[in-house]
Amino acid sequence: MSNVVETVKQVVKPILDKHSFYLFDVEFVKEKGGWYLRVYIDKTGGVTIDDCVLVSDELSEKLDELDPDPIPQAYFLEVSSPGAERPLRNEAELKQAVGEYINVSLYKNLNGSKSFEGxxxxxxxxKLVMENDKWGKHPVVEIPRDLVAKARLAIKF
Structure with a gap:
């Protein structure tokens, strides 16, 4: 299935470049008895439903033109944003998140908790240094990088 993902990445790149979007991820998975091709896109300021429809229409047309068909089985094409609480998957995405409100899950407890949001x-x-004024006397926490299991953007309530 990685062939499908790589092919879709190549096909969608010029479409995204043309509209000043960038590719967050592509997945091709079987769920509930059907195949799903999911393309996650983003842009500065976030994507709209109209942006997703635009990319979906153009990508669908380009994929239909390919011969041989890189996806011979029936599938559902979904184009969407990675979401407001998208995962921070690598160093570059973590660096971009400096100044943002995030959630960090840990492999083991630190100061009595396995999760921090700030x-x-x-x-x-x-280490990561996070701040949250709701943490009382200790509004800043330093989290050793080797304890971080995963991180994502979070919505502050």
């Missing part, structure tokens, strides 16, 4: 103030090779 503003990412800084990061380096050794």
């Amino acid at each position: 503003t990412l103030k800084t990061l380096n090779d050794d």
Whole structure:
């Protein structure tokens, strides 16, 4: 299935470049008895439903033109945003999130918790520094990088 993903990435790139979007991810998965091709796109300021429809229409047309068909089975095409609480999957995405409100899950407890939500103030090779005024006397926490299981953007309530 990685062939499908790689082919779709190549086909969608010029479409996204033309509209100043960027590719967040592509997945091709079987769920509930059907195949789903999911293309996650983004742009500065976020994407709209109209943006997703535009990319879906253009991508569908381009995929239909390919011969041989890279996806011979029936599938559903879904184009969407990665979401407001998108995962921060790598160093570059973490760096972009400095100053943003995030959620960090840990492999083991730190200060009695395995999860922290707050503003990412800084990061380096050794630690993340987060701040949240709801944490009382200790509004800043330093999280060793080797304890971080996953991180994502979060919505502040």
